Amino acid sequence: MPHDVSLIATIAAGFVFAFLLGLAANALRLPPLVGYLVAGILVGPHTPGFVADAGLAGQLAEIGVILLMFGVGLHFSLADLMAVRGIAIPGAVGQIAVATAIGAAMAALWGWTLGGGLVLGLCLSVASTVVLLKALEERNAVATANGRIAIGWLIVEDLAMVLALVLLPALAGALGGSVAGEGAAQRPLLLTLGLTLLKVAAFGAIVLSIGPRVLPWLLMKVARTGSRELFTLAVLATAMGIAFGSAALFDVSFALGAFFAGVVLNESDLSHKAAANSLPLQDAFAVLFFVSVGMLFDPGILLRAPLQVVGVLLLVMVGKSLAALAIVLLLGYPARTALMVSAALAQIGEFSFILAGLGLAYGLLPQEGVSLILAAALLSITLNPLAFAGADRLARWIEQHPSWRTSLHEARQPKFAALESDLAAAREQAEARAAAHSTLSPEELLARFPMFAGLSPEQREVFVLHFHPVEAQPGERVIRAGDAADAVYFISSGQVEVALPGQAIRLGAGDFFGEMALLGDQPRSADVTAIDYCHFVTLNRRDFRELLRRYPAIREHLSTRAALRGEQNLQPREAAASA
Numbered sequence: 001m002p003h004d005v006s007l008i009a010t011i012a013a014g015f016v017f018a019f020l021l022g023l024a025a026n027a028l029r030l031p032p033l034v035g036y037l038v039a040g041i042l043v044g045p046h047t048p049g050f051v052a053d054a055g056l057a058g059q060l061a062e063i064g065v066i067l068l069m070f071g072v073g074l075h076f077s078l079a080d081l082m083a084v085r086g087i088a089i090p091g092a093v094g095q096i097a098v099a100t101a102i103g104a105a106m107a108a109l110w111g112w113t114l115g116g117g118l119v120l121g122l123c124l125s126v127a128s129t130v131v132l133l134k135a136l137e138e139r140n141a142v143a144t145a146n147g148r149i150a151i152g153w154l155i156v157e158d159l160a161m162v163l164a165l166v167l168l169p170a171l172a173g174a175l176g177g178s179v180a181g182e183g184a185a186q187r188p189l190l191l192t193l194g195l196t197l198l199k200v201a202a203f204g205a206i207v208l209s210i211g212p213r214v215l216p217w218l219l220m221k222v223a224r225t226g227s228r229e230l231f232t233l234a235v236l237a238t239a240m241g242i243a244f245g246s247a248a249l250f251d252v253s254f255a256l257g258a259f260f261a262g263v264v265l266n267e268s269d270l271s272h273k274a275a276a277n278s279l280p281l282q283d284a285f286a287v288l289f290f291v292s293v294g295m296l297f298d299p300g301i302l303l304r305a306p307l308q309v310v311g312v313l314l315l316v317m318v319g320k321s322l323a324a325l326a327i328v329l330l331l332g333y334p335a336r337t338a339l340m341v342s343a344a345l346a347q348i349g350e351f352s353f354i355l356a357g358l359g360l361a362y363g364l365l366p367q368e369g370v371s372l373i374l375a376a377a378l379l380s381i382t383l384n385p386l387a388f389a390g391a392d393r394l395a396r397w398i399e400q401h402p403s404w405r406t407s408l409h410e411a412r413q414p415k416f417a418a419l420e421s422d423l424a425a426a427r428e429q430a431e432a433r434a435a436a437h438s439t440l441s442p443e444e445l446l447a448r449f450p451m452f453a454g455l456s457p458e459q460r461e462v463f464v465l466h467f468h469p470v471e472a473q474p475g476e477r478v479i480r481a482g483d484a485a486d487a488v489y490f491i492s493s494g495q496v497e498v499a500l501p502g503q504a505i506r507l508g509a510g511d512f513f514g515e516m517a518l519l520g521d522q523p524r525s526a527d528v529t530a531i532d533y534c535h536f537v538t539l540n541r542r543d544f545r546e547l548l549r550r551y552p553a554i555r556e557h558l559s560t561r562a563a564l565r566g567e568q569n570l571q572p573r574e575a576a577a578s579a
Helices: 006-027 032-042 054-074 078-083 085-109 114-125 129-138 145-171 182-186 189-223 228-250 254-266 271-295 306-330 335-344 350-361 367-400 402-408 410-437 442-448 457-466 515-520 541-550 552-578
Strands: 468-472 477-479 487-493 496-500 503-507 527-530 534-540
Touching: 006 032, 006 054, 006 271, 032 271, 032 367, 054 228, 054 254, 054 271, 054 350, 078 085, 078 145, 078 410, 085 114, 085 145, 085 306, 114 145, 114 306, 114 350, 114 367, 129 145, 129 335, 129 367, 145 189, 145 254, 145 335, 145 350, 145 410, 189 228, 189 254, 228 254, 271 350, 306 335, 306 367, 335 367, 350 367, 367 402, 402 410, 442 457, 442 487, 457 541, 487 541, 534 541, 541 552
Parallel strands: none
Antiparallel strands: 468 534, 477 527, 487 534, 496 503, 496 527
């Protein structure tokens, strides 16, 4: 070829193999993640055939880590975590400690360093949120109390791994690994830790104090430009820019910087738009991340060290699950909750790979350790449905034996009921927040407006039959000032901004706009821009006028509203003229 196409070849091979094997995994009722990892094995250096560029794959994987962590931050729910904090925080911390200790002890028996054992134990102690959510969705258990406890537990695990990503580089030298720079190697451990925590604290303070004021404002300004491409670019620039800046200025990992960027945008009105716009690239680069992880796996480990593979698999599927089971029961919760959590933890995933890659980069984890972690991930994810099936059978057995049911379920029900009450309160708050983005049907729209109150059900049906659905992306200009008026818009979902001289009005689901120009037969008087993913129903000019002719009461109501809005529009102009 006339020029180097190794980047194109790596991306093309990664996507093609990942698609085919992800499709095959899905057909086998396995998470597509298994297929992506196997795709990495096939294009890696340890199998015959095409070998992708490992250096390029590593950089693409770093982008995948940034976008993955940005997504974790965007979906981080403090309210859900606080609702289950009494079980999730002590449970996850205790289970991580037990699993890490067992992993370090196994590694010591194999002759590894303390640092390698700690990294191995941490990698095996954290489960995959992606795999858990898929398992809960298949069982319709995401919204149940036990499902939300399991999700909260894994959120605590994710936060603990974020902390590990921060501290591992600082501790690498003391644990027998390599450190960047001679000065870092000569510093005392406490000084190194202190400097690391100080940098993280400074970075967090700057981002969390300035970010919530600047970033939502910036994205809102971009959304008002009417360019969907600019809005998507702004989201990606936020994630990548903060991640790179955190590493360049504060020596903080890309992963932590991206996580903070997501957390900053999480509580803003634009969080769902940011998540939706970044999702396609996040999914694509996440696939490349898993492919690059699979490239590190040496299948020969299954023959060279079968006992070690069995050991790490037993730790993942038995050791930490039994630890979680015991902790939940000791905290006073029912056996069914304990079994759900223990089954949820019987696998490992994305954070394990991120931490393993960092341990390998700092010389803590041997290459053999990465292969062991990948073997444990592939096998545990594949066998995870069996863990849930076993938990269900054991729960039913307990229910069928009165003595066990009394001690492990009925006696513990009051504490579980109190937690369910807290979860219900958190759910109500979430529903109230989501109400702004709800979708109203045409019938519900008609019911909301006083002007349509006098219509009979048959007359409302006539209106609905004349409605036309329209959609708009964030930043899309729905109406431009000066254009000819062609329809009135009713907002089913989303939000728009009406730009008037001297002011901007925001309208949401249940509002309508564009009727004034139709009533007065004038050009559009204002720009209307979607600042959300919007769904409208419209009445075109001909249908609008025909329905007003048939129903004079609606015309009168609209004329009164138009006069009132006209007076409101004049107020800013008069104020500006008198200033």
